[in-house]
Amino acid sequence: TLRSEDNEELRFDDNFLFGVASAAYQIEGAWNEDGKGESIWDHMLHEHPEYTEDRQNGDVAADSYHRYRDDVKIVKEMNMDFYRFSISWPRILPNGDLSLINAKGVEYYNNLIDELLANGIEPMVTMFHWDLPYALQELGGWANRHIATYFRDYADLLFKTYGNKVKWWITLNEPQSFCRGYSGDHFLAPGVEHPGVGEYLCGHTALLAHAHAYHLYEETYRAKQKGEVGITLNSFWYTPKTENDKNAAERAIQFWLGWFANPVFSKEGNYPQVMRERVAANSAKEKLRRSRLPVFTQEEINYIKGTADFFGLNHYTTNYAEEGEEGKTPSADRDAGAIITQNASWPSSGSDWLKVTPTGFRDLLNWIRNAYGDVRIIITENGFSDRNTTVDGILLDDGRVTYFEEYLREMHKAIYTDGVKVFGYTAWTLIDNFEWLHSYQERFGLYYVNFSDPSLTRSAKKSSIYLGEIALTHVVPSQGVQLIASSILL
Numbered sequence: 001t002l003r004s005e006d007n008e009e010l011r012f013d014d015n016f017l018f019g020v021a022s023a024a025y026q027i028e029g030a031w032n033e034d035g036k037g038e039s040i041w042d043h044m045l046h047e048h049p050e051y052t053e054d055r056q057n058g059d060v061a062a063d064s065y066h067r068y069r070d071d072v073k074i075v076k077e078m079n080m081d082f083y084r085f086s087i088s089w090p091r092i093l094p095n096g097d098l099s100l101i102n103a104k105g106v107e108y109y110n111n112l113i114d115e116l117l118a119n120g121i122e123p124m125v126t127m128f129h130w131d132l133p134y135a136l137q138e139l140g141g142w143a144n145r146h147i148a149t150y151f152r153d154y155a156d157l158l159f160k161t162y163g164n165k166v167k168w169w170i171t172l173n174e175p176q177s178f179c180r181g182y183s184g185d186h187f188l189a190p191g192v193e194h195p196g197v198g199e200y201l202c203g204h205t206a207l208l209a210h211a212h213a214y215h216l217y218e219e220t221y222r223a224k225q226k227g228e229v230g231i232t233l234n235s236f237w238y239t240p241k242t243e244n245d246k247n248a249a250e251r252a253i254q255f256w257l258g259w260f261a262n263p264v265f266s267k268e269g270n271y272p273q274v275m276r277e278r279v280a281a282n283s284a285k286e287k288l289r290r291s292r293l294p295v296f297t298q299e300e301i302n303y304i305k306g307t308a309d310f311f312g313l314n315h316y317t318t319n320y321a322e323e324g325e326e327g328k329t330p331s332a333d334r335d336a337g338a339i340i341t342q343n344a345s346w347p348s349s350g351s352d353w354l355k356v357t358p359t360g361f362r363d364l365l366n367w368i369r370n371a372y373g374d375v376r377i378i379i380t381e382n383g384f385s386d387r388n389t390t391v392d393g394i395l396l397d398d399g400r401v402t403y404f405e406e407y408l409r410e411m412h413k414a415i416y417t418d419g420v421k422v423f424g425y426t427a428w429t430l431i432d433n434f435e436w437l438h439s440y441q442e443r444f445g446l447y448y449v450n451f452s453d454p455s456l457t458r459s460a461k462k463s464s465i466y467l468g469e470i471a472l473t474h475v476v477p478s479q480g481v482q483l484i485a486s487s488i489l490l
């Protein structure tokens, strides 16, 4: 079964951290205010409103650029130890490079960080959550390996400017997701369509960029600032569809998680062997002179290896993998050699890809420990979407409470039964926001936002009260859904 079946009370250690996450493009709005430059998401959705479900974009979103005090207030209401947010690169550097530093942008994040610290909340900063300066996309974006150097300059500015106040840094959010913006798969920005090539070039640059930021911190900032630098990778759990599909499931996880985790967290470094072999073999069949997967020198392998103080993991759901091929020729999907499906009977959410499959969480955490040893893991995202249209249905979000309860139970087993070193948990997401191509139709928030009301008030959902109790007590109560009185809300 993929559901969690027990319901006893569970306790987390006192020093276990609880937090909540967001991302700049999804909440800030103010897309062209106070000197902010254009990002690839601004550009793509202004050119192609039809890419999103309801033709809307993040121009205004939840207006957190002006309402960040409201955001901090609710992080505090939920008793969270930290707030994971991202900095918009083009808000700080409108041209992408150091030719222009936007003082108003720098000030905005100073204000946000100060507001958090004044409320006893640790800032955890994601440097890049998908909103590349469009100026850099004109130079090829992540497909151009020189962009790694631009990222280092940007990281340098962030460490220098905020590093005395920020102790938690995440270089990149989900490179395996944003690199799909170069494969044409899902119209993720920049919407470049070079499947089988673009995603690998992007990944190569992203790994170098990450390593640059880590080494820079190590050499220049760590001794004084004493913070930690990590990377956030996302992975579904892949379970074999039948007894005969075990290799396919292993390949799937090596292609999607190992792609970035192996170079950084494994002992030997580099892309997973199965990935190097399969992409090379397919490339040869296509009569190409060299593999579509770029090759690292031994020096680069050593340079990237070990460049993380912690492993940030975003996890939401489980997929089946079975033997076979799918996807365009060529594409990373096809190279992986696995057919990915889900079971229609698994409990659903508001997102077609997200099924409620909590036991996969424990399996994934164990897989990571087996593959990479006792790396310190922090869950940087985990959450549930719905599409309810009535406000009551949205505020009384039992589906989300159940999801959190079951996933926390499985994570607890991974930590306290299996011994996986998870030191913190971050719920996705603080408030309803711009859910990329699904725009404002899929809601992941712990707080409700009415996007047609100009005041964009944040209202507590039941799940925010539930998680707020857990963050305060470090206890997952038995039968959580039933315990939360709806009357608190209405």
Ligand code: GBH
Residues within 6 Å of the ligand: 023, 173, 174, 177, 186, 234, 314, 316, 352, 353, 381, 428, 435, 436, 437, 444
């Ligand atoms: C995270 O990605 C993101 O970090 C976050 O910004 C986002 O809001 C959150 O998840 C919820 O989605 O639409 O069928 O093409 C999670 C991994 C990768 C899952 C892309 C959805 C697209 C599926 N995501 N994937 S589809």
